[in-house]
Amino acid sequence: MKPSSPKPLTLLDKIWNEHVVTQEADSPAILYIDLHLVHEVTSPQAFAGLRGRGLKVRRPDRTVATMDHSTPTINIDKPELLDAMARAQLQQLRDNCAENKVTLHELGSKNHGIVHVIAPEMGLVKPGMTIVCGDSHTATHGAFGCLAFGIGTSEVEHVLASQCLLQNKPKSYEVRVEGELQPGVGAKDIILALIAEIGTEGGTGFVFEYTGSTIQSLSMEERMTICNMSIEGGARAGLIAPDETTYAYLKERPNALQGQAWEDQVQQWETYHTDPGAKFDKTIFINASELQPMVTYGTNPGMGVFINSTVPDPAAEYQAEKRQSLQKSLTYMDLKAGTVMEGHPIQVVFLGSCTNARISDLRSAAQLLRGRKIADGVRMLVVPGSQQVKQQAEAEGLDQLFLAAGAEWREAGCSMCIAMNGDQLQPGQYAISTSNRNFEGRQGKGGRTFLASPLTAAASALTGKVTDPRKFL
C-alpha cells in the first residue's frame, strides 16, 4: 500500500506541534516557551509568587527584561523626579532580575526601549519560536513567523518557573491581503481596516495568519505594525510566514550566524509556512488597492473609517446594546453622527508606541514635516521606540527636523500610548496617535484619541486637523 502523503499543515500547526511538551486527555497542552520578555508592570507579583514558592527563574538564558511602561521620556538621568510608586516598581524589577540572573536592559542603556521594539532589534526573535510577555502587544513578533502572544501575571509566573504554559490550541484565521497599496496608504491602514471590518472581538479564539501579495511586499517593520495590532481584532497572535525579507532583516542582526551555519538555519526556517491545501478555520479577504488612509472615531480600535468618511449614526444600529455602546462612545468623544472625520480639530499628536515608533515610522512622518512647521497650538510628541531607533534617527538628522518643525524629541518608552509616565492628554483634548488603543482615558483621563498612521499623524500636525496625508505627498 502506498503511504499516504502527510496532512498539509498551517504555520500555526507546525509551530504548535513542535512546542507541545505533553498533553493529557481533556487538558490543555503544556507548551514550551522559547523566549520570555519581561517588563516592570506585569512582573512584580509573578516574581513574588516565585519567591513564595522558593523557586528561581528556570531559564534565565531564555528570559529578557526591560523597563518601558512607566519610565520617563525626559530627564531619564533624574530618577528622583519619578513618582514613588513607579520608582519602587523599577527598583523591584532590578532586584528581581539580579536575584534571578535575568538580563535587564536598563533605562538609557544602549539596547533599552519598548520591549517589542528591542527584542527584534537585538536578533532575539527568529522564525518558528514561541514567545510570550505579560503584554498583549507581544503579537508583534508574529511578523517573523513566531507564535507570540500576551499573557497575564499568573502565566508570567508559570513561565518563569517552568518555561512552559498551559494552552489550548487556538483556531487559525487567514487574513489574505492582495493588491497594490495607493501612495499614502500603509501597514497601519491595513490593520485598522481589518479591525473595522471584523470588530474587536472578530478574532477571539483565533490566531491570524496574514498572507497574500500585499503582505509579502511589506518590510519587516511594516509587518510588525500589522501583527502588533492582531490583539485589537481579538486574536492573541498574528503570524506572517518568513521569506527573503525576513532573512535579510535577520542577517543584519547582532550575532547572526555566518556561512554554512546561516544557510542551514535559513533552510530550516523555510519550513515555516502554511502548506498548500492546508485548511484555515476561517478566512477573510482584503483588497489593498481599495484602501484609503484610516482614522478611528470611537473608543475601540474597531471604530475606524476612511479618513474622508463620516461618523456613523447610532440610530442606524437596530440592536439596543450596540446602539447604546456607539452612543456612549460618541458622547465620550463629543462627536456627532454624520461629521466628516477629515478636518476635525486636534490639539496633540503622538508619534510613538510599539505599533509605530520604529525608524521607518519616524522617517515616514519626517518626510512630510521636512521644511514645514506644525500648526500653532498643536503639541507633537515624538517618542522613538528604542535607544537604537533614537540614535539612528539622530544620525540621519531626524531629531533636528522634528525639533525645527516644532515637535518634542524624547527618549524611548511606551509614553503616551499608555500614559503611565506623565506623558498624557488633558481632559477633553483630541489627539491623533500612531499607537494602538483609543479606549476611554487610555492616553489620559478624559483625553480623546484618533488612531492613525505616522503619515496621517504628521499631516494632521501640520494643519491642526485630521488631515489626509495624500495632500502633502
Added chain:
Amino acid sequence: MQTFTQLTSTVMPLPVNNIDTDQIIPARYLKVLDKASVAEGLFADWRYLSDGSPNPDFVLNQPLYQGAQVLLAGNNFGSGSSREHAPWALTGSGFRCVISTGFADIFNNNALKNGLLPLVVDESFFQQLLEKVQSNPKTEVTVNLENQTVLVEENNLSFEFEINPFAKKCLISGQDQLEYILSFEDKIIQFEQQTS
C-alpha cells in the same frame, strides 16, 4: 486558588459592550507591587467624579446593587491589555462571576486563574436576565459549576453554559496550575534535551 462550586447572589448590571481592561482598571493603578491594592481602581474613571467623590449615577455606587457577587456585562468583556490587575480588581471588590455573551481571550484566561468565573450565555438569556435585575435589583441567580447551570429560581429562567473541562476541574478543586505543570518536569527536561 479560591475554589468555585456554587454561588447564589444578586447581580450588578453593566450592559455596555466592549468594556476594555483600561475601563476595568486604568493604567495609572498598575504601579503596584501587590494584588490587593488594585481593587480601589476598579472602573475608576466611571466610578469617581473628577473631584474623587463617588459618581452616584454609576451602578457600582448604587445602594440597590451593593453586595452583588455577579457582574452582568455587555459583549466582549475584558478586551485590550493582558493586565491580570483586571480580574484582581474584580475579585478584590467581591465579584466571583462575570456573565456576558463573550469574553476576550486573555481576560478569560486570567479570570480563571483567580477563581473568577467568566460565564458565557446567549443573547436571549442575557436580555431576560438583564430585564429581571434592572426591574428588580433583589433578583438572585444561582450558578452551579458542577452542573454548568445558571438559574433564576423565582422566574424559572435557566441556562446551561459551556466551560472547558480542565478550567472547570481547576475551579472546583482549586488546582494550582503551576504545580500541575511542574508535575511534568521530567518531560520538560526531556523536551529541552531533545530540542537543544
